[in-house]
Amino acid sequence: MGNNSREVQTKLMKGLLDLIVLQFLSSQPMHGYQIITKIRRTFGVYFGPSTIYPLLGTLEKKGYVKSEWNMDNERPRKVYKLTTEGQNLLNFTEDSLNFICRKIGTPGLPKGDLSEENTIQPALRPFLKKIEHSKSLI
Numbered sequence: 001m002g003n004n005s006r007e008v009q010t011k012l013m014k015g016l017l018d019l020i021v022l023q024f025l026s027s028q029p030m031h032g033y034q035i036i037t038k039i040r041r042t043f044g045v046y047f048g049p050s051t052i053y054p055l056l057g058t059l060e061k062k063g064y065v066k067s068e069w070n071m072d073n074e075r076p077r078k079v080y081k082l083t084t085e086g087q088n089l090l091n092f093t094e095d096s097l098n099f100i101c102r103k104i105g106t107p108g109l110p111k112g113d114l115s116e117e118n119t120i121q122p123a124l125r126p127f128l129k130k131i132e133h134s135k136s137l138i
Contacts, residue, residue, distance in 0.1 A: 013045045018055060022082060022090045025065060029081035032056060056080055064089055 013020070017039075024030060024038055032052050040046050059065045064086035070079045082090070 009043070010045055013039075013043060013047075017047065017051075018059060019090070019093050021052070021055060021059065022064065022086055022093075025080055025082040026087065026090060029079045031070070031077040031079050033077075035080075059086070 020039065020043075021035055024035055030038070032049065035056075036047060036049065036052050039052075056065065056067070060067055060080070062085075063083060065080045066083050067078050067080045070077045
């Protein structure tokens, strides 16, 4: 039962990874390693550089994030920030998740401010609680 739960969680995370990265970037600009660490701390799932950096590159090519080099530290870091187009995609995705939740008979996700609280964005928190509940049913 535990392995099935972990498998379901990882599968959902893979499907929502771009949304999760955009949510994290909506609260503050971050470099790739910060994103990897935050995903691991928040969800307990490890996605390494070979997953995150190509995803960031794709999001940048599509215009959803923008990067620039931060040379203020000893080690230069490429920092990513959400663009207006990325915020629009995030809003559309939240609306789509609300639609899906309504169709499956759940109350949906609250629209709200995207400030960081306990590292899980408010719009994802009810959805993730539903996932946690469904894991206990598996």
